[in-house]
Amino acid sequence: MTSATADAVGARGTPGVPAGPAHPSEDRRWRQVDVRIRRLGARPDGLIEVLHTLQQLFGYLDDDALAYVSEALGVPPSQVMGVATFYSFFVLKPQGAHTCVVCTGTACYLNGAKAILRALREALGVEVGGTTADASLSLLGARCLGACSQAPAVVLDGEVHGKVLAEEITALVASHA
Amino acid sequence: MPEPDDAPARARHHEPVLPEGPVRATANVCHAAGCLSLGSDLVFDRLCERVEASGTDDVGVRRVGCLGLCAQGPLVKVPEHDRLYAKVPAEPDELDQLVEQFRSGTGGLVVSEDPFFARQVKVVLRHCGSVDPEEVEDYVAKGGYAALRRAVTEMTPEEVVAEVTESGLRGRGGAGYPTGLKWATVAKSGEGGHKYVVCNADEGDPGAFMDRSVLESCPQQVLEGMAIAAYAVGANEGYVYVRAEYPLTVRRLNSAIRQAERAGLLGTAIADTSFSFHLEVRIGAGAFVCGEETALLASIEGRRGTPRPRPPYPAAAGLFGEPTLINNVETFASISAIIERGGRWYAAIGANKSRGTKVFALAGAVERTGLIEVPMGLSLRQIVFEIGGGVPGGHRCKAVQTGGPSGGCIPEELLDMPVDYESLVSAGSIMGSGGMIVMDETTCMVDVARYFMDFCREESCSRCVPCRAGTVQMHRLLDRICSGLATRADLERLERLAAMVQRASLCGLGQGAPSTVFSTLRYFKDEYLAHIDHRTCPAGVCEMAPFEMAGSGR
Amino acid sequence: MSVVTLVIDGHDVAGQSGQSILSVAREHGIAIPTLCHLDGLSEVGACRLCMVEVRGARRPLAACVTEVQEHMEVTTTTDELTDYRRQIIELLFTERNHVCAVCIANRHCELQDLAKALGMTHFDLPALNPSAGVDASHERFGIDHNRCVLCTRCVRVCAEIEGAHTWDVRGRASEARVITDLGTPWGESPTCTSCGKCVQVCPTGALFEKGRAVAEGKERRPYVPFLVARNRRS
Ligand SMILES: Cc1cc2nc3c(=O)[nH]c(=O)nc-3n(C[C@H](O)[C@H](O)[C@H](O)COP(=O)(O)O)c2cc1C
Numbered sequence: 001m002t003s004a005t006a007d008a009v010g011a012r013g014t015p016g017v018p019a020g021p022a023h024p025s026e027d028r029r030w031r032q033v034d035v036r037i038r039r040l041g042a043r044p045d046g047l048i049e050v051l052h053t054l055q056q057l058f059g060y061l062d063d064d065a066l067a068y069v070s071e072a073l074g075v076p077p078s079q080v081m082g083v084a085t086f087y088s089f090f091v092l093k094p095q096g097a098h099t100c101v102v103c104t105g106t107a108c109y110l111n112g113a114k115a116i117l118r119a120l121r122e123a124l125g126v127e128v129g130g131t132t133a134d135a136s137l138s139l140l141g142a143r144c145l146g147a148c149s150q151a152p153a154v155v156l157d158g159e160v161h162g163k164v165l166a167e168e169i170t171a172l173v174a175s176h177a
Numbered sequence: 178m179p180e181p182d183d184a185p186a187r188a189r190h191h192e193p194v195l196p197e198g199p200v201r202a203t204a205n206v207c208h209a210a211g212c213l214s215l216g217s218d219l220v221f222d223r224l225c226e227r228v229e230a231s232g233t234d235d236v237g238v239r240r241v242g243c244l245g246l247c248a249q250g251p252l253v254k255v256p257e258h259d260r261l262y263a264k265v266p267a268e269p270d271e272l273d274q275l276v277e278q279f280r281s282g283t284g285g286l287v288v289s290e291d292p293f294f295a296r297q298v299k300v301v302l303r304h305c306g307s308v309d310p311e312e313v314e315d316y317v318a319k320g321g322y323a324a325l326r327r328a329v330t331e332m333t334p335e336e337v338v339a340e341v342t343e344s345g346l347r348g349r350g351g352a353g354y355p356t357g358l359k360w361a362t363v364a365k366s367g368e369g370g371h372k373y374v375v376c377n378a379d380e381g382d383p384g385a386f387m388d389r390s391v392l393e394s395c396p397q398q399v400l401e402g403m404a405i406a407a408y409a410v411g412a413n414e415g416y417v418y419v420r421a422e423y424p425l426t427v428r429r430l431n432s433a434i435r436q437a438e439r440a441g442l443l444g445t446a447i448a449d450t451s452f453s454f455h456l457e458v459r460i461g462a463g464a465f466v467c468g469e470e471t472a473l474l475a476s477i478e479g480r481r482g483t484p485r486p487r488p489p490y491p492a493a494a495g496l497f498g499e500p501t502l503i504n505n506v507e508t509f510a511s512i513s514a515i516i517e518r519g520g521r522w523y524a525a526i527g528a529n530k531s532r533g534t535k536v537f538a539l540a541g542a543v544e545r546t547g548l549i550e551v552p553m554g555l556s557l558r559q560i561v562f563e564i565g566g567g568v569p570g571g572h573r574c575k576a577v578q579t580g581g582p583s584g585g586c587i588p589e590e591l592l593d594m595p596v597d598y599e600s601l602v603s604a605g606s607i608m609g610s611g612g613m614i615v616m617d618e619t620t621c622m623v624d625v626a627r628y629f630m631d632f633c634r635e636e637s638c639s640r641c642v643p644c645r646a647g648t649v650q651m652h653r654l655l656d657r658i659c660s661g662l663a664t665r666a667d668l669e670r671l672e673r674l675a676a677m678v679q680r681a682s683l684c685g686l687g688q689g690a691p692s693t694v695f696s697t698l699r700y701f702k703d704e705y706l707a708h709i710d711h712r713t714c715p716a717g718v719c720e721m722a723p724f725e726m727a728g729s730g731r
Numbered sequence: 732m733s734v735v736t737l738v739i740d741g742h743d744v745a746g747q748s749g750q751s752i753l754s755v756a757r758e759h760g761i762a763i764p765t766l767c768h769l770d771g772l773s774e775v776g777a778c779r780l781c782m783v784e785v786r787g788a789r790r791p792l793a794a795c796v797t798e799v800q801e802h803m804e805v806t807t808t809t810d811e812l813t814d815y816r817r818q819i820i821e822l823l824f825t826e827r828n829h830v831c832a833v834c835i836a837n838r839h840c841e842l843q844d845l846a847k848a849l850g851m852t853h854f855d856l857p858a859l860n861p862s863a864g865v866d867a868s869h870e871r872f873g874i875d876h877n878r879c880v881l882c883t884r885c886v887r888v889c890a891e892i893e894g895a896h897t898w899d900v901r902g903r904a905s906e907a908r909v910i911t912d913l914g915t916p917w918g919e920s921p922t923c924t925s926c927g928k929c930v931q932v933c934p935t936g937a938l939f940e941k942g943r944a945v946a947e948g949k950e951r952r953p954y955v956p957f958l959v960a961r962n963r964r965s
């Protein structure tokens with residue numbers, strides 16, 4: 001972890017609240033992390049909530065971020081890493097600018113999700129969970145998005161596309177990638 | 178989540194149109210996930226604009242939760258004329274015509290005459306599609322929170338538990354444990370110390386979306402059920418554990434909690450009594466096993482979601498070691514009706530040892546997919562054919578899958594079986610949380626078994642050996658069968674392994690993992706043998722590996 | 732604490748309330764196979780080898796985490812239980828890479844002992860052979876993940892006895908591995924005190940002390956209970 005400048009610490013200092021560990025960088029988003037940590041009482045049970053906040057702010061969880069949370073919440077580093085890697089929602093690497101989530105839940109699987117995945121893998125040249133070489137798009141799988149009535153479902157940048165066909169979605173995704 | 182807790186749950190383009198005077202028609206536009214994904218928010222905005230532009234003052238436009246026929250959205254319901262309009266376009270011209278139909282009560286389908294709705298009995302979903310999911314006032318105006326008021330002002334906690342016990346309600350999260358009994362146990366544990374009420378909204382079964390629809394359509398009803406439970410068991414704090422895959426649910430829940438607190442229906446001094454109940458939302462992070470109650474509690478505590486051996490059960494030592502009541506979304510959503518109308522009324526619905534109604538998410542090879550609520554004891558055939566409209570495309574129904582990865586496939590010849598906890602178990606499946614997937618003859622049952630094994634293998638928490646390593650080996654064996662590389666000895670080994678994993682695993686995930694194998698072997702063994710002996714997939718799904726490889730797979 | 736009487740394998744035995752079936756059985760000289768259990772550490776009930784039949788129970792119960800109850804009737808060995816135990820051992824052998832002949836723990840390995848005790852001679856499930864990796868960055872110790880059975884004894888001894896919590900488990904399903912800190916090479920771990928307790932408690936050759944020849948094997952000292960006693964005194 002890099003050590004923060006005295007300035008950064010001073011800027012965060014709120015009277016009466018013990019200062020957390022030094023920020024890994026001067027990025028202002030760390031202050032938002034601190035706010036979240038303080039709201040949760042800086043207790044170990046807030047770990048998953050804080051990881052959510054971090055991922056939302058930074059897009060992924062790197063070692064600096066995990067080390068910071070470890071110190072701020074008093075959770076051993078190995079445990080923080082254990083938690084971050086247990087849950088498939090957390091990612092430890094930067095993701096592509098766009099995300100494409102293919103549902104592989106039962107309804108979608110029976111309705112052609114396999115063919116969609118195959119087409120996308122071939123068109124993009126990445127495996128599920130991977131990001132294209134130019135970092136433009138990440139291909140992800142999901143276990144049921146709760147949109148089974150639109151099976152097969154694909155979520156492109158947060159927007160649900162229902163009853164998709166392999167060719168259709170590859171073309172659409174290609175226009176994003 | 179860093180966004181302000183009381184932010185409106187959705188960037189609103191338009192306020193609902195609610196005329197002051199008498200109304201001829203109110204367009205209730207579905208704003209649950211299914212219809213939203215089909216663009217119902219745009220339909221809503223445009224409808225508001227068109228109605229305002231037309232100058233009429235007798236047509237209202239509002240947002241409501243799930244209207245049920247999810248596959249045919251965007252849906253609009255006009256309750257004044259008992260009509261439902263499907264696949265509503267967002268084109269202004271077409272909308273103008275539709276507004277005329279709304280006013281005159283023409284077009285669309287007549288809800289009470291339509292078989293999809295006629296067979297249903299709505300208890301859990303009774304406000305679904307009629308209240309605005311984002312306005313607590315609307316829920317209160319429709320009688321919401323009357324049950325909570327009644328419980329905390331007129332009933333003792335013991336009376337509340339007794340009412341729930343009398344209703345015969347059983348947990349809707351899968352196992353069907355009697356809810357009244359669970360409440361009584363938690364009420365008795367831990368003398369006056371801290372207790373928690375937790376709502377399990379993890380809904381991990383692939384192909385199930387009941388809990389999501391309930392929470393997105395009427396979140397207040399679930400919160401009300403939780404508050405009543407808290408009063409009954411003596412808890413003042415609670416959590417709703419929602420999966421991260423449901424961002425809209427999370428937003429609606431957060432906003433619903435803040436609104437209910439402001440209205441004095443949650444938080445401190447509820448309904449001006451000394452009872453207080455504080456609720457928080459916790460977001461899961463993509464682990465199916467966290468639906469298991471001890472794993473869920475570990476996850477709320479910020480740890481890896483690995484189940485632990487029970488006893489102690491959460492009722493004795495749960496969250497942070499304190500007595501904890503855990504129930505499913507639908508269980509909590511059933512409570513207010515039971516308190517309002519009495520346990521006896523509820524117990525009169527249903528069949529055998531399964532009382533009341535059950536919500537199912539009907540999906541797969543069925544004409545009308547969507548969200549339904551039926552009395553327990555209705556037959557699967559009635560659900561699939563009368564409500565669901567049968568199998569589309571001239572195909573034949575082959576099986577119905579219930580219970581998700583721990584469930585099983587019930588073959589067509591058994592569809593006359595009543596849907597209740599015991600019947601489903603005796604047919605080799607389980608009620609589960611309510612996912613119901615219809616399969617036609619284009620589905621290969623061995624492939625289905627492999628699919629669910631793959632699911633369990635990837636979702637194993639890795640703690641115990643039978644599940645962690647056993648699911649991997651079972652998946653390999655199933656994969657060999659699907660590729661035409663297996664022998665009959667492989668099939669025997671699969672069965673032997675499956676028996677061990679079912680009996681020896683620590684939690685329900687591992688114990689349930691082999692169940693699809695067992696049920697498909699019980700009813701569709703010929704399909705397994707066709708793959709093994711003849712290297713053919715009767716459904717034409719599996720691709721056989723080149724013959725040279727046969728036998729050298731080891 | 733009150734005295735509880737029960738029957739194990741036909742013998743009338745007595746234990747304290749709150750005691751596990753495993754502990755009462757062992758006090759009375761009745762052997763039950765275990766792997767994840769270690770006296771002095773918390774129980775996880777993970778290996779499932781200690782399963783026993785309890786009359787009236789719907790399924791076998793793990794003896795290490797099941798408390799004795801008055802009038803309980805326990806059976807520790809049946810054909811079914813033996814078959815399950817053999818399958819579990821087979822799953823462990825095929826999950827990673829356990830070639831005993833070249834392992835430092837050969838003849839000092841609990842997994843090997845269990846296989847022998849259960850009369851196992853061959854496996855018919857295919858070996859999965861993942862290449863799980865080796866970390867030899869620590870100056871005195873090393874870990875060969877190919878021989879790890881994920882019993883988490885190292886995790887527990889480090890957190891519960893040494894208080895360092897250097898170890899934990901990362902990932903899940905077949906990707907699960909024990910890790911030091913953030914996955915930091917062991918030799919660079921800022922939390923490891925190099926006490927060697929994890930190496931001592933590892934039932935296989937996964938954790939080893941450097942510089943010992945294969946033939947010398949791993950030394951075994953049942954010292955965890957003494958550490959527990961010492962911790963309680965201080
Ligand atoms: C692997 C596994 C997954 C589960 N998933 C869920 C779930 O998604 N939702 C749920 O309510 N219960 C789920 N359960 C059941 C819960 O453990 C628990 O029984 C339930 O939440 C209790 O609530 P109820 O009595 O209202 O059903 C799951 C159980 C297992 C073993």
Ligand code: SF4
Nearest residue numbers: 638640641644684687
């Ligand atoms: S059965 Fe599976 S999910 Fe459950 S504890 Fe064992 S490994 Fe974990």
Ligand code: SF4
Nearest residue numbers: 879880882883885933
């Ligand atoms: S390294 Fe050894 S002690 Fe640690 S989990 Fe693996 S086998 Fe068990």
Ligand code: FES
Nearest residue numbers: 103105108145147
């Ligand atoms: S199975 Fe794909 S959304 Fe449910």
Ligand code: FES
Nearest residue numbers: 768776778779795
């Ligand atoms: S010793 Fe009991 S489960 Fe491992």
